[in-house]
Amino acid sequence: MKKSIAVLSGKGGAGKTLLATNLAVAFSKLKGKTLLIDADFGLPNAHIMLGVNPEKSVEDFISGTCTFQEAITKVSDNLSIVPGKSGSSSLVNLSAENGKKIWHGIKSVKSAYEYAIIDNAAGAEDYTMSLSCVESTPLISLIDLPTNFLDAYSTIKIAYHEYNIKTFYICVNQCSSLTDATRVFDKFYKITSNFLNLNMILVGFIPHSREIENSINKRIPFFYNEDRIEHSLIQNIVKTLDTHLKDK
Ligand SMILES: Nc1ncnc2c1ncn2[C@@H]1O[C@H](COP(=O)(O)OP(=O)(O)O)[C@@H](O)[C@H]1O
Numbered sequence: 001m002k003k004s005i006a007v008l009s010g011k012g013g014a015g016k017t018l019l020a021t022n023l024a025v026a027f028s029k030l031k032g033k034t035l036l037i038d039a040d041f042g043l044p045n046a047h048i049m050l051g052v053n054p055e056k057s058v059e060d061f062i063s064g065t066c067t068f069q070e071a072i073t074k075v076s077d078n079l080s081i082v083p084g085k086s087g088s089s090s091l092v093n094l095s096a097e098n099g100k101k102i103w104h105g106i107k108s109v110k111s112a113y114e115y116a117i118i119d120n121a122a123g124a125e126d127y128t129m130s131l132s133c134v135e136s137t138p139l140i141s142l143i144d145l146p147t148n149f150l151d152a153y154s155t156i157k158i159a160y161h162e163y164n165i166k167t168f169y170i171c172v173n174q175c176s177s178l179t180d181a182t183r184v185f186d187k188f189y190k191i192t193s194n195f196l197n198l199n200m201i202l203v204g205f206i207p208h209s210r211e212i213e214n215s216i217n218k219r220i221p222f223f224y225n226e227d228r229i230e231h232s233l234i235q236n237i238v239k240t241l242d243t244h245l246k247d248k
């Protein structure tokens, strides 16, 4: 695997799954073999946004009825997903031991993929942070709301202090333009850099749009619609991430 990107926010509803699924489709179309890992294991919805109905999930792997490889569902030529299992209590309350097991599972298939995109649960649980920070690069999905700022800051603080991450990539969601995204980014960077000595890079933005709402309702990632501005916005994010992130 060359690059692994973990979408984080701290807060639910910040657009992590929207960003992760569209990035996964974009990397698979533009760059190479991509594995999307739905790390919101107990309350997964990446497969919903992708429009696939996987038969197996990571729960089958945890319970020992299949290998990790068998828990992967192919979406298209270059894209596969490791889905979670809706309503699984063993995954909602993921133990440290099971977290480690999943981690080993992901490692066991790494050589088959060039890119990994991790869609995280809300919060900054130990398993979320280690999955996202040990061998991945965190990408923060940020919305211009005080609650989102606070949760994103708390997540960054843990990554900074406990995982020694000093560069953070930000995608601003639900804004109207690049100027608006830059304003939100500058405001967040100013607050954060009062307390932490870090680098922050704005990789792009996703607007709030009817097109995006429709894509979610239809279960077709908006990146597929090449005629729309939303497609090129994701294309630019892929370009920026691919040039900034070092190969593993
Ligand atoms: N840019 C956007 N445009 C339109 N709706 C959005 C946008 N971002 C998020 N949403 C809405 O917010 C909901 C939550 O987004 P989601 O990606 O599931 O967040 P998270 O994974 O962070 O919990 C989506 O189902 C959608 O209704």
Ligand SMILES: [Mg+2]
Binding pocket: 016, 017, 018, 040, 045, 119, 120, 121
């Ligand atoms: Mg989500």
